[in-house]
Amino acid sequence: METVEKKLTIADVADYLGVSKTTVSRAISGKGRVSEETRKRVQQYIDQMDYKPNVIAKGLAQSKTFNIAVVIPADCDMQELPFFQNCMCGICDAAAKRDYDVLTVYSTAGDPSGLERIITNHKVDGVVLTRTLVEDAAADYLKRREVPVVAVGSSADTSLIQIDHDHRSACQELTSHLLKQGIRKVGMIGGNESHVVTRNRFGGFADAFRMAGLPVDMSLVYFGAEKAKEIEQAVDELLEKNAECIVCMDDMICNHVIRKLRETDVNLLNTVRVASFYGGISGSVLASQVETVEFDAKKLGFVTCNTLLDIIEGKQIAVKQLLPYKLRTIEQTVIAG
Amino acid sequence: METVEKKLTIADVADYLGVSKTTVSRAISGKGRVSEETRKRVQQYIDQMDYKPNVIAKGLAQSKTFNIAVVIPADCDMQELPFFQNCMCGICDAAAKRDYDVLTVYSTAGDPSGLERIITNHKVDGVVLTRTLVEDAAADYLKRREVPVVAVGSSADTSLIQIDHDHRSACQELTSHLLKQGIRKVGMIGGNESHVVTRNRFGGFADAFRMAGLPVDMSLVYFGAEKAKEIEQAVDELLEKNAECIVCMDDMICNHVIRKLRETDVNLLNTVRVASFYGGISGSVLASQVETVEFDAKKLGFVTCNTLLDIIEGKQIAVKQLLPYKLRTIEQTVIAG
């Protein structure tokens, strides 16, 4: 166990090997020609000495930081936490693999000041936005500053590079699966209708009916269910209308629906089927009777981060990417994508 | 709205004002003498031009990064998430106020490789550990590398600087409150007995009895309740022994206890009192019939971060700090600390 001596620098390495710093730098970075023999000598020595270049100095010379920022909403609620957490894990993984680090910024909707500090302080090379709003102050600011940005999820702002799961296909497959089993009275409860994700999911829901040659019964479709009251109300009405199944647009809605069904009648869960989207909550939370489409938030973060790094490093990338999902039916599991 | 020109540097400022970079640097940092007049001219110009020093360059010159790392357990479960999230928010707040940024590292118990990368890459000036284990590889590594560290929570490792809430006093007050109301058969369900926090809480529990001149009935005390099964088992036994109250050592235990009581008999919650520790879950989740001691995780993060920065900047600090808590009884709220 060595004691911590003063750090080795590139100059020390050069001195020891009797070459110039230039050569050592080139041998390490792989840029510029260096004889194979010299490269080996350098490599061997730095391995042996466990020399690590000072990334800060490297960054200064290249006007880079090898850091990215991730903006997390400070006001996200418990239901969403696992999603952001998993997403964050994926981002950190991807970053570490390419020797970047992740700087976390919490920000509330209206106030991009935390982000501004980081940008003006030259602390990062790019930013991933984990939640984009319709009028996104953060996104606008970054655009103006010409900072590379990638957003997680779907935003209406098409100028923003964004990565998301294929919610539309997912909802279509889930719904088709139900229709194939002869279920016809399919209810749906969704959140804010102006959210892009809500629209995409409903689009998939409608697609499934269209593909089956059936009409969508809009009287069984509820939007704007953002609070317990509204969801319970919707469930009550759906029960009255004898819905055979309720498709929930997110984890929170699903939890409320299940609770409401249980409270109304313990056996209801055996007669009314529930299907839902599952964003990251540990599986055990959802009842085993629920059919789900599962999204891998960690993977989403991973892909998002890699896309951002590609942009930073000047590689060309697609403006919009869709990730696969997993359909988990009650009888079996089908991988789709 | 200005377009993004090439960044202003200290040399530009010096040139424009007809002084040296040295002077500008001093005027900004406040170190070294500068005439009041010069200082004002500099200040005014950089305000007007919105000049921000390049923190990276400053860092290189001072061998600092103005970043800290926060290590978050990658394997934490849903119950703990709000705690870490709130803690993280507090840390970021405190850091931003002092112009530091926060770099997030996810790490699993055995594997400190993510942390090592960051340290060897010279990316941070210090580290806050949000969960310390008995044999903590991360803590050991940092100690060996002589990196400033502060831990959130109580660790058995007394050489580690740590910040925590005063769990012992909190549990004592909570328990005393119950005893004062004439309750005698007080059950307690706690997690892993080897955890310092569990011991502290039990210590407070016992303190309350001692202060009241009463004996602790150890047959009503359960440790090691880490899974649903064990907790339910404990509840069953406590009901059999006619416990009048159940003190839960954490949110997860409390949730299971409440669920179990409800399942056993819907009215049980009115006869058996439940008291618990509340670490960050949104209040509505816990039943209103539960007496709680509440801890402010965000504040904990805030204080922890400030302590770390004090260390980094060479200020002297206390090795162990205890933060206050809030006792929330069913009838009223008492601030304590």
Next chain:
DNA sequence: CTGAAAGCGCTTACAG
């Protein structure tokens, strides 16, 4: 293939 030198944008002894 290799190196001397300038530069990234700041700080800080040292000498006025």
Next chain:
DNA sequence: CTGAAAGCGCTTACAG
């Protein structure tokens, strides 16, 4: 109070 110069640890034209 102020400035010229060296330095933080790397990279990269430019010239051999």
